Amino acid sequence: MKRISIDKLRDASEKCTDRLANEIMRTENIDDYLEKNGEFLNEASLSAELCRLLEEKGLKKADVIAASGITATYAYDLFSGYKNKRPSRNIILALCFAMGLDVDETQRLLKISDHGALYPRVPRDSVIMFAIKSSMTRCEADDLLGEKGMETLI
Secondary structure: OOOOOHHHHHHHOOOOHHHHHHHHHHOOOHHHHHHHHHHHOOOOOHHHHHHHHHHHHOOOHHHHHHHHOOOHHHHHHHHHOHHHOOOOHHHHHHHHHHHOOOHHHHHHHHHHOOOOOOOOOOHHHHHHHHHHHOOOOHHHHHHHHHHOOOOOOO
């Protein structure tokens, strides 16, 4: 598994996706594009992004895991990248709530984990976005989802 440093992840976010998309649409030669933008095209792993967020927010892994409601063994495997586990969208969202991520950070983590971004036209996603915006805990978000008759995260 290819590892990317936390500093590399921060640097990669400096060139926005829209700018990269514009460049690729204007390029005449894919090799030139790839060479010029190679440092911005590195795909972040879920475990690397989770660790970067822990560091950036000054969080302790054990506290995040406890707040997420995910079993400790499974969560530690996710943070370590063990066996390339592919967690469900609900597991990713539970971690986002446990880390206190904002909507943009949550969308990024969903993309990195190969899950669809939250979509405001989907009622459940709208409730989740509202819960994130309102800085709810995972338990509070689950209560709100339950009140609305929607599937909870955990």
